Amino acid sequence: MTKVTDGSKVKVHYTGKLNDGTVFDTSQDREPLEFTVGQGQVIPGFEDAVRGMETGDSKNVTINCEQAYGQRRDDMILDVPRDRFPDEIPPKVGQQLMLRHPEGQEFPAFIIDVKEDAITIDANHPLAGEDLDFEIELVQQ
DSSP states (O other): OOOOOTTOEEEEEEEEEOTTSOEEEEOTTSOOEEEETTSSSSOHHHHHHHTTOOTTOEEEEEEOGGGTTOOOOGGGEEEEEGGGSOTTSOOOTTOEEEEEOTTSOEEEEEEEEEOSSEEEEEOSOTTTTOOEEEEEEEEEO
8 A cells, every 4th residue: 555645646535623523514425525635725734634644544633723724814804895895785794705816716705794884804714713623534545
């Protein structure tokens, strides 16, 4: 058996949990997650956890927030003037929007406050600031 290294194309089943045990994502009821190690297709801590595994191996790992989605950042909370918010979208607290970065990537943001003159959105990843627990099984490499 060979160990996973950078460049290995792998398939894994996983379950991701918050520290309180809440499951935020799992592949158990669908196809395994497939990615190439070292290409940044998954969070850095997940890639690190898979390196060195062999087909059939399972492990539990805690990934600190710096190796996951980073710390929550106050500069990612933005007030958008009402006149710059699309008229066809009636804003509601909790609503998810897709924003486009100037370089073209899209990312989610959530409305956290609706005021008369502005809409406050939070563009932090929903798991930012969280340490994540994963159960990982290497299905194939």
